[in-house]
Amino acid sequence: xxxxxxxxxxxxxxxxxxxxxxxxxxxxxxxxxxxxxxxxxxxxxxxxxxxxxxxxxxxxxxxxxxxxxxxxxxxxxxxxxxxxxxxxxxxxxxxxxxxxxxxxxxxxxxxxxxxxxxxxxxxxxxxxxxxxxxxxxxxxxxxxxxxxxxxxxxxxxxxxxxxxxxxxxxxxxxxxxxxxxxxxxxxxxxxxxxxxxxxxx
Amino acid sequence: xxxxxxxxxxxxxxxxxxxxxxxxxxxxxxxxxxxxxxxxxxxxxxxxxxxxxxxxxxxxxxxxxxxxxxxxxxxxxxxxxxxxxxxxxxxxxxxxxxxxxxxxxxxxxxxxxxxxxxxxxxxxxxxxxxxxxxxxxxxxxxxxxxxxxxxxxxxxxxxxxxxxxxxxxxxxxxxxxxxxxxxxxxxxxxxxxxxxxxxxxxxxxxxxxxxxxxxxxxxxxxxxxxxxxxxxxxxxxxxxxxxxxxxxxxxxxxxxxxxxxxxxxxxxxxxxxxxxxxxxxxxxxxxxxxxxxxxxxxxxxxxxxxxxxxxxxxxxxxxxxxxxxxxxxxxxxxxxxxxxxxxxxxxxxxxxxxxxxxxxxxxxxxxxxxx
Amino acid sequence: xxxxxxxxxxxxxxxxxxxxxxxxxxxxxxxxxxxxxxxxxxxxxxxxxxxxxxxxxxxxxxxxxxxxxxxxxxxxxxxxxxxxxxxxxxxxxxxxxxxxxxxxxxxxxxxxxxxxxxxxxxxxxxxxxxxxxxxxxxxxxxxxxxxxxxxxxxxxx
Numbered sequence: 189x190x191x192x193x194x195x196x197x198x199x200x201x202x203x204x205x206x207x208x209x210x211x212x213x214x215x216x217x218x219x220x221x222x223x224x225x226x227x228x229x230x231x232x233x234x235x236x237x238x239x240x241x242x243x244x245x246x247x248x249x250x251x252x253x254x255x256x257x258x259x260x261x262x263x264x265x266x267x268x269x270x271x272x273x274x275x276x277x278x279x280x281x282x283x284x285x286x287x288x289x290x291x292x293x294x295x296x297x298x299x300x301x302x303x304x305x306x307x308x309x310x311x312x313x314x315x316x317x318x319x320x321x322x323x324x325x326x327x328x329x330x331x332x333x334x335x336x337x338x339x340x341x342x343x344x345x346x347x348x349x350x351x352x353x354x355x356x357x358x359x360x361x362x363x364x365x366x367x368x369x370x371x372x373x374x375x376x377x378x379x380x381x382x383x384x385x386x387x388x389x
Numbered sequence: 390x391x392x393x394x395x396x397x398x399x400x401x402x403x404x405x406x407x408x409x410x411x412x413x414x415x416x417x418x419x420x421x422x423x424x425x426x427x428x429x430x431x432x433x434x435x436x437x438x439x440x441x442x443x444x445x446x447x448x449x450x451x452x453x454x455x456x457x458x459x460x461x462x463x464x465x466x467x468x469x470x471x472x473x474x475x476x477x478x479x480x481x482x483x484x485x486x487x488x489x490x491x492x493x494x495x496x497x498x499x500x501x502x503x504x505x506x507x508x509x510x511x512x513x514x515x516x517x518x519x520x521x522x523x524x525x526x527x528x529x530x531x532x533x534x535x536x537x538x539x540x541x542x543x544x545x546x547x548x549x550x551x552x553x554x555x556x557x558x559x560x561x562x563x564x565x566x567x568x569x570x571x572x573x574x575x576x577x578x579x580x581x582x583x584x585x586x587x588x589x590x591x592x593x594x595x596x597x598x599x600x601x602x603x604x605x606x607x608x609x610x611x612x613x614x615x616x617x618x619x620x621x622x623x624x625x626x627x628x629x630x631x632x633x634x635x636x637x638x639x640x641x642x643x644x645x646x647x648x649x650x651x652x653x654x655x656x657x658x659x660x661x662x663x664x665x666x667x668x669x670x671x672x673x674x675x676x677x678x679x680x681x682x683x684x685x686x687x688x689x690x691x692x693x694x695x696x697x698x699x700x701x702x703x704x705x706x707x708x709x710x711x712x713x714x715x716x717x718x719x720x721x722x723x724x725x726x727x728x729x730x731x732x733x734x735x736x737x738x739x740x741x742x743x744x745x746x747x748x749x750x751x752x753x754x755x756x757x758x759x760x
Numbered sequence: 761x762x763x764x765x766x767x768x769x770x771x772x773x774x775x776x777x778x779x780x781x782x783x784x785x786x787x788x789x790x791x792x793x794x795x796x797x798x799x800x801x802x803x804x805x806x807x808x809x810x811x812x813x814x815x816x817x818x819x820x821x822x823x824x825x826x827x828x829x830x831x832x833x834x835x836x837x838x839x840x841x842x843x844x845x846x847x848x849x850x851x852x853x854x855x856x857x858x859x860x861x862x863x864x865x866x867x868x869x870x871x872x873x874x875x876x877x878x879x880x881x882x883x884x885x886x887x888x889x890x891x892x893x894x895x896x897x898x899x900x901x902x903x904x905x906x907x908x909x910x911x912x913x914x915x916x917x
Contacts, residue, residue: 200629201807201839201847208808256476257571274628275808275839278477310572444817444833445854471814471832477851479816482827489895491902499909507905533900544823559825566818566828580821581828588819588830623817623833629849632773635781637853639817639833666819668831 200271203237205251211235215252219370222379227332227341229324229378236276239268245372246291246318253316254279254289261287261303261315291318295369296351297358303367311364314382322347324373329389332380342389343378345371356386412457426450435640435669436460440710441467442570442589444639444668461591461710468711481633483621485643485666486544492670493617495545497647501615503542508618509670545615546645546662555647555660576702583685583705584678588667590708592674598698599680607684607696611663614645618670642671646679653691661690776870779880782887783866784852788859790890794883795862798875803843804865810838810857836860846871 205211218230238247241264250273254260259282260273270281284290284302292299295317306314321327327346330353333339348371359366359382366382380386413420427434427450437449441464449467456462492508495501507513546555559580567582574582587595602609620638627634644665652658663683665675684698697703707713783791814832821828837851838860848868852860870879 198845198847201841204808208811256478271628278475278628439831442831443814444831448834448855474834475811475813476832477813477815477835477837479829480818482818482820483830485819485823489898491898492905505907505909506902507907508902531901532904533897534904534906536896536899536903546822547824557825558820558822561820561826564826566826568816568829570829581826584819584821584828585830588828623815623853625815625851627849627851629839630777630780632777634777634784634851636784636815636835636851637833638785639853641819641830643823645823662822664822666823666830668817 199239199268200275203239203247203272204276205235205248211248212252215248219249219253219377219379222370222377223368223381224336226334226336226380226384227343227378229376232375232377234375238276239266239272241320242269242291243320243372244375245377246320248375249318249370249372249377250279250289250291251276256280258288259286261290263291263293287315289318290315291320293319294349294351295319295355295367296349297355299355299367300358300362305362305367306365308365311366314365314367316368316370318370318372320372321345322373324371324376324378331387331389332384333387334384336381337384345378353386353388356380360385412455421454423447423450423454426453432670433458433460435671436592436674437463437467439668439671439674440464440589440591441471443467443471461714465711465714478625478627480636481624481626483623483639483641485617485621485641486542486547488542488617488619488621488641488643489638490542490617490619491640492619492672493542493615494613495615496613497615498545498548501542501545501548503537510672542617544617544645546647553659556650556662574705576705578701578705580682580686583701584664584666584682586705586708587665587678587681590678591710591713592671592677594708594710594713595677595681596673598684598704599677601696602680602684602698607687607699609648609680609683611646611648611680611683613676614647614662616642616644616672616675618642618672640669642667642669642675644672644675644679646676646683648683650690661686775880776867778888779870779884780850780863780867782884782891783850783863785891786859786863786883786887787890788856788862790887791859791862791866791883794886795865798878798882799865799869802869804861804868805841806838806861807841807847808837808839810836810860810864812836812855812857815851815853838864840864840868842868842872844868844872 215232215235218232222228222230232245232248234244236244236247236251238244242250242262250260254273254277256278258279260277260279261282261284262269265281273279273281285304287303290303299317303315303317304313306312323346325344327344329342329344332341332343363382368382369380371378371380427446430453433453434446434449437452437460438444438446441449441452448470449463452463452466453460455466490503490506492510493503493506495505499505567579567585569582569585574586578586601607603611618640620640622635622638624633624635646663646665647660648663650659650661661683663679663681663686665677665679665682667675667678681698681704684696685701685704687694687699692699694700813835815835817830817833818827819830820826833853834855835851835853836855836857836859837849838857839847839849840861841847842865846868848864848866848871850860850863850867852863866879866883869875
């Protein structure tokens, strides 16, 4: 027992940003760019090495953006990850409905029932979902349009599942409320804010 | 409409330089040290910490020095500083029953366990300026007396509580308390949010409101159940430890104000309570806070809300002196274009008036003024 | 995975809790001197901080009711690792980075079995005694201001 506890606490203090200020700034700037230009793939590198099931990109995003004021929900979270997030970000783990960041394995219409969508007065009080996919560069082509996109652009993502487009349509109908989504794959990330329209190309 | 106007840079730079000079004053007089400020005008520092909502005596002393003793300016500096820092955690609620007591008095019970401890109080001083304050004489060490073994000094309200003559503390339902530094004030406000706002509210504003309740604006007949000042431990649960740790101590002042309640359909007559808790040694502020806290609980006791102190939107929206000073003081900043627009409007309105109406009115008002 | 040699986990947690609280309240110069004696020339690797931030201090309505946010206090935290691989943490009120770093180093040193007794006797016990002495002095000064009521007899009864 004691041995496991020590291993756990040792794991928690490792795999964080080597340079907390500049790494956090770099990740923040990359996510800002990706949110402002939906469909853009950014590489966040191996700045963070989080325990499973987080990918390096998800670890970097949570290290940069999550803190004591942003409860985090992680599907299938284990003790090692809970300890890591606690030490690295100060964020506490929370139920889906309370979470400001949520690491999920799918995005469907059920997501709109589980997570905070914001309110008309405070649409920002909504969750940002992090979804790991098989690839951000190779998959069925989808057309993106909306704010931040001149005309339209495309993304090729594999592993989104069938209910994805329907859920996105339902999400967009909630504007200005709704969920923001960050797709990740390894060290890469692509942002799909709630305002982005996604269609089959 | 806002129009950017340039040309003030040199004036502003020179004004700042002049400010620095005036702040320093006569160079032949030694400059104030932070230890002098924190140690010898400690209650000003306490006020800056309480209303700046940041416990850090050294920083507060720096702010007092930087602001030349303008405490609201110092509070503003502390508030600005705190926005630059990450919040690591929230503490466990401090336990005032375990306070290292430096002063503790009750106006309701003479013989309270632990006794009436006057501490370093201004009460019973003659309020005559002491000539010794003009020179640097020797100050005697305080008397000492062996304290009792036990450090327990139960809160007076707990004593009354045992007889069920006073309302209970209320229940901790495990909810995270509201935080006005994280989400904007919304009304109706919960008591936790009100207490936070009052704890950082302006002492003068709360004092005036508290006074108004005594004079009949929101009738109460309060007694100080207890005022206590002293240090409490700050305990924090940190994920890296897995157990709570004490990270240090802060000095606080707590006031339990007890007031009568004649009862309602569902409740027998009993004493109700207002609560005050502030950083530092700030007895007046804690007392005023507890009066206003009680007044704001009017709905809980089916009391009619008629007085300003009972109006939570009025109290909470105006008790913050940084907000208040920002809005009042911004009026001195350039409003040249605004004012031009109003001037134009007035000219237009005058031009449209028939000439005879004007002259008649003017004469009448001149007459009134003369009378 | 049980370790029969060490005391029951609860006792150890309570001991470390006491120790960490003592490190957090120790004087910075005292910690620096004690580290020179007890820490030797061990490598102390910084894992996090020392960094200054805030702790929201809470109170309770009425003293014992529902919690509310009283105001923040400045705090500094640090996490370090020693050559022995033990990881130590600290959070201390105020903005003294070096004091926080040393407090974390002592937490790590306390976890090294062979050093614990020395840390307990030369740091934890000393800090606790100093705090107790200071508290006693302050309580004595306050006690001298206690009102000794006496009642004057009035009337016939």
